[in-house]
Amino acid sequence: MVDSRCGLHCTGCEYKETCGCNGCIETNGHPFHGECPVAVCCQDKGFLHCGECPDIPCELLMQYSCDPEQGDTPHGARIAQCIKWAKEI
Numbered sequence: 001m002v003d004s005r006c007g008l009h010c011t012g013c014e015y016k017e018t019c020g021c022n023g024c025i026e027t028n029g030h031p032f033h034g035e036c037p038v039a040v041c042c043q044d045k046g047f048l049h050c051g052e053c054p055d056i057p058c059e060l061l062m063q064y065s066c067d068p069e070q071g072d073t074p075h076g077a078r079i080a081q082c083i084k085w086a087k088e089i
Contacts, residue, residue: 002085005029005042005049006064007078038064051082 003010003023010016010023021032025048029039038050038060047053050061057065057079066075 002049004078005036005039005047006061007050007081007085008072009081049082049085050079051084051086056082056086 001011003025005024010021013021015021015032016023019032024031024036024039029036029043031039041058041060042048042050042053045053050056050058057076061079061082064070065072065078072078
């Protein structure tokens with residue numbers, strides 16, 4: 001199930017409850033922390049998620065996925081998830 005634009009799984013995320021986050025899809029790119037540039041880019045291009053974009057992995061998504069403090073464990077996990085979603089459609 002696609003639950004974000006960038007491949008991050010929102011289902012079961014602690015921010016859903018603690019911050020009242022509805023995720024980037026439901027909020028049109030404005031989850032609890034404000035505007036998400038990855039989600040906005042994806043929406044502006046008319047894609048459900050980044051895996052549909054021919055530029056995957058772009059520099060913006062790489063920055064989010066591989067950020068040393070807030071990035072994925074393992075690095076690149078959300079990119080891999082987007083690619084998986086793209087293959088399932």
